[in-house]
Amino acid sequence: MTSHKVRVRIAPSPTGHLHLGTARTALYNYLFALKEKGDFVLRLEDTDEVRSDEAFTDDILSGLKWLGINWTEGPDVGGPYKPYRQTEKTDHYEHVANKLISEGKAYFCYASPEELDALREEQKQRDEKPGYDNRGRNYTQEQVEKFVAEGRIPVIRFKVEDDRVVSWNDAIKGEIQIHTSDIGGDMVIVKSSGIAIYNFAVVVDDLDMKMTHIIRGEDHIHNTAKQILLYEALGANLPVFAHVPLIFDLERAKLSKRKHGEAVHISKYRNDGYMPEALMNYLAQMSWTPPEGKEIFTVEEAGQMFDLDKVSKSPAVFDTKRLDWFNAHYIRTLPLDVVTDRCLPFLGEYDLDQYSRPELEQIISVVRDGLTMLKEVKDASSYFFADKIQISEELSSGLLKQESSRKVLSKVCESLGQFPWGDPKGCKAVVDAIGKELGVKGKDLYWPVRAALCGSTSGPDLGATLSILGEKRVRTRIESLLQPC
Numbered sequence: 001m002t003s004h005k006v007r008v009r010i011a012p013s014p015t016g017h018l019h020l021g022t023a024r025t026a027l028y029n030y031l032f033a034l035k036e037k038g039d040f041v042l043r044l045e046d047t048d049e050v051r052s053d054e055a056f057t058d059d060i061l062s063g064l065k066w067l068g069i070n071w072t073e074g075p076d077v078g079g080p081y082k083p084y085r086q087t088e089k090t091d092h093y094e095h096v097a098n099k100l101i102s103e104g105k106a107y108f109c110y111a112s113p114e115e116l117d118a119l120r121e122e123q124k125q126r127d128e129k130p131g132y133d134n135r136g137r138n139y140t141q142e143q144v145e146k147f148v149a150e151g152r153i154p155v156i157r158f159k160v161e162d163d164r165v166v167s168w169n170d171a172i173k174g175e176i177q178i179h180t181s182d183i184g185g186d187m188v189i190v191k192s193s194g195i196a197i198y199n200f201a202v203v204v205d206d207l208d209m210k211m212t213h214i215i216r217g218e219d220h221i222h223n224t225a226k227q228i229l230l231y232e233a234l235g236a237n238l239p240v241f242a243h244v245p246l247i248f249d250l251e252r253a254k255l256s257k258r259k260h261g262e263a264v265h266i267s268k269y270r271n272d273g274y275m276p277e278a279l280m281n282y283l284a285q286m287s288w289t290p291p292e293g294k295e296i297f298t299v300e301e302a303g304q305m306f307d308l309d310k311v312s313k314s315p316a317v318f319d320t321k322r323l324d325w326f327n328a329h330y331i332r333t334l335p336l337d338v339v340t341d342r343c344l345p346f347l348g349e350y351d352l353d354q355y356s357r358p359e360l361e362q363i364i365s366v367v368r369d370g371l372t373m374l375k376e377v378k379d380a381s382s383y384f385f386a387d388k389i390q391i392s393e394e395l396s397s398g399l400l401k402q403e404s405s406r407k408v409l410s411k412v413c414e415s416l417g418q419f420p421w422g423d424p425k426g427c428k429a430v431v432d433a434i435g436k437e438l439g440v441k442g443k444d445l446y447w448p449v450r451a452a453l454c455g456s457t458s459g460p461d462l463g464a465t466l467s468i469l470g471e472k473r474v475r476t477r478i479e480s481l482l483q484p485c
């Protein structure tokens, strides 16, 4: 098996937004394909006609691309590739199911929903495990004719061996054994609507597409046991299975839409201004330990290093603080023009045209060190865009009322003609010279200027702030405090 070219896939169902867990599984598949120089396929398991939605498909596709996860083939020729879709293969699944019927490995089951409900109720009364009792295996010809005459439309069930341990050596979890008594009886593979059930369609597809490794979430372990029985019935070799641990929150609760809301969706992180590089690094390291303590890397670099053996068996813990650390790192260190481009959508409410592109980049360069998420750039840079600065009561009746502060501000206002606008160091030097002349320094000198310009005594470099704001804005802000200066 391993002598074949490695082929892996991610097979999301478009019944919801791209989930963090799906994104991490997709990433591990992609990294494994990069490492093994194999193929990575995106297949949409869109057979749930009620819950599937094109809006979710768009969200999944764009989320994966945003994270830098690129599928390497599709049903079309030449990229960018469309995903494969199960709904395009309905007839094929039915054909394979009929083959199983003709070989006596599957059969039509006419049990009505009411009958199955009654069975479940009886099992509950008797304190038995819930499950189908395989009654359809023994229908007589007369029974079948009666069901057909009643207009019942059958499902197709696959015969599950009664007393069998299904086992495999999982590439992450090690040896796994599941007894067929825990599988719930003969399983439906095609619904009465003619739509194939996940466990069946997935096996047919993984075989058709010659998948060599199935890397997916641990929640599929029982499904894997069912699928192994189907591989055997179809006379096929098994792929390698690798089950990635589930993700929990810091209180050890499973990450779920119900408990964590939008925080389980990639779109939330995109909208909040997380960098795809940060989320990718974080997701990669949620359950995988890269060699030599490496923490920061590109997708391609991760692809060189990835190793299924270094994926943990234990649950992953979602820790926003760590994600924030990665994000702040990328906001600080990615090229300024890239960070500026990504910040601009968050500044849409401001009149951006008042600044040139180099000035906008300067604004981002002075505020980016303080950001954890790009959405914070709006507040962090507000004083560059505001027509009027909000001064708190505390500042206006305190610091800005003091004689020495007013002297500093008057002098700055008088000296505006001497500031070398566009030159942060030069602007700072003029303020320092004013301080020298007035005999004030340190916070007595800088705080009033900063407060007048930004409405706060703390903030980014004063020289840069002055230099970017320019003469007109600085004059307006100081004059509005001194009236007139």
Ligand code: GLU
Residues within 6 Å of the ligand: 010, 011, 012, 013, 045, 202, 215, 216, 217, 220
């Ligand atoms: N549609 C399944 C899911 O989203 C795919 C599981 C698999 O990889 O087989 O969980």
